[in-house]
Amino acid sequence: MDGVLIIDKPAGPTSHDVVNRVRRIFQTRKVGHTGTLDPFATGVMVVLVGKATRLAKFVDKADKEYEAELRFGISTDTGDLTGKPLGEMRRNSVSFAEISEVLDQFRGEIMQTPPMFSAKKVDGKKLYELARLGKEIERKPVTVTIREIKVMTKGTEPCEVHRIRVSCSAGTYIRTLAEDIAKALGTAAHLTALRRTASGRFSIKESVQLDALAEDTDPIRHLLPIETLVAELPRFTLSKERERMTLNGLSSRVYDQKFAAGDNIAMMSEENNLVAIGTFSPDEKAIRPTLVLGEKL
Numbered sequence: 001m002d003g004v005l006i007i008d009k010p011a012g013p014t015s016h017d018v019v020n021r022v023r024r025i026f027q028t029r030k031v032g033h034t035g036t037l038d039p040f041a042t043g044v045m046v047v048l049v050g051k052a053t054r055l056a057k058f059v060d061k062a063d064k065e066y067e068a069e070l071r072f073g074i075s076t077d078t079g080d081l082t083g084k085p086l087g088e089m090r091r092n093s094v095s096f097a098e099i100s101e102v103l104d105q106f107r108g109e110i111m112q113t114p115p116m117f118s119a120k121k122v123d124g125k126k127l128y129e130l131a132r133l134g135k136e137i138e139r140k141p142v143t144v145t146i147r148e149i150k151v152m153t154k155g156t157e158p159c160e161v162h163r164i165r166v167s168c169s170a171g172t173y174i175r176t177l178a179e180d181i182a183k184a185l186g187t188a189a190h191l192t193a194l195r196r197t198a199s200g201r202f203s204i205k206e207s208v209q210l211d212a213l214a215e216d217t218d219p220i221r222h223l224l225p226i227e228t229l230v231a232e233l234p235r236f237t238l239s240k241e242r243e244r245m246t247l248n249g250l251s252s253r254v255y256d257q258k259f260a261a262g263d264n265i266a267m268m269s270e271e272n273n274l275v276a277i278g279t280f281s282p283d284e285k286a287i288r289p290t291l292v293l294g295e296k297l
Helices: 015-026 050-058 096-106 127-132 174-184 210-215 226-230 240-247
Strands: 003-009 031-034 042-049 064-072 108-112 142-151 161-168 189-199 235-237 264-268 274-281 286-292
Touching (some): 003 015, 096 142, 096 161, 096 174, 108 174, 161 174, 174 189, 240 274
Antiparallel strands (some): 003 042, 142 161
16 A cells, blocks of 8 residues: 555545545545645645655656636635735726736746745744734745746637636645736736646546545545655666665665766665665765665565
C-alpha cells in the first residue's frame, strides 16, 4: 500500500478532510498530500500513501495549472465567494479585450503579497487563523512565476464573469492574481470558482473522485507507483550487491554517468523499483543515499 493517488477534490471539504477520508479507505495513518486546496476549490490533489509520504518534498514545489472564474465589481475579505463583500460595487462589466490587454503584465516573474486567508505561516501561526480573529498583519511580497495565462471566456461583449486559465509556480495565489488583474482594470473582483487541473506531471485526467474511491472494492488499484514521483530525476541503477549496501546507507561510486554536483538521483533496483534518493558528490565521484525507502539488509 505504497503509492500515489490523484484525487479530484470536490468543493466543500478541506485538504485535511480528504487525507482523513483516504486514511479510512486504506485503513492506514500513513497518508499525506502535496499542495493545499481551499475548501471551495476543486480538482487535482496529489495524495501520498505509505512510503510515498517520505517523498513529499520532491513534488510539493511542482508547477500547478488552474482554471478560475472571476466575478468583477466587488472584492471580498477572503478573495473568493465564501467571504464578506468589501466596499461598494464598482464597474462590473469587463470585456475580453480589456482583460487580454492587461494580462501581459502578469506573465513571467511577478510579486505577490500572500492573502490573510491563506495557510502560509508567519511566526508559527497560519494567516487564516489570525484572519478569523479579525487580525491583519504585514506580509512580505514573494516572487512567483506565471508561465501562461489566458482568458477562456467566449464572446466579445463586456460581462461580469470571466474565466481564465493559469499555469504557474507552486505558491502562487490565484485569488491574489484575480484581485491584481481587477486593480489593473480599475475595478475589483473575487473568485467564484477555482479548479486545479494539473500538479506537476499529474493531470485531472488520471484522477479519481473520493466517492468512487470509497465505493471501489479494490481501491488499491488506483495507486500509482512511487516511482512516478521522481520521474523527472536522473536515475542510477544499482546491482543487487549495491542495492543491499545502499539500504545500509553506503555510497555508490559512479564511473560512466555524468551528474551535476548536488543533483538528487533516483537510485533504482535492477527491477526498476525506487530504492533511495541520493546526492551526487563530484569530489568523491559517488552518490550518497540521503533518503532510503527500504529496510536494512
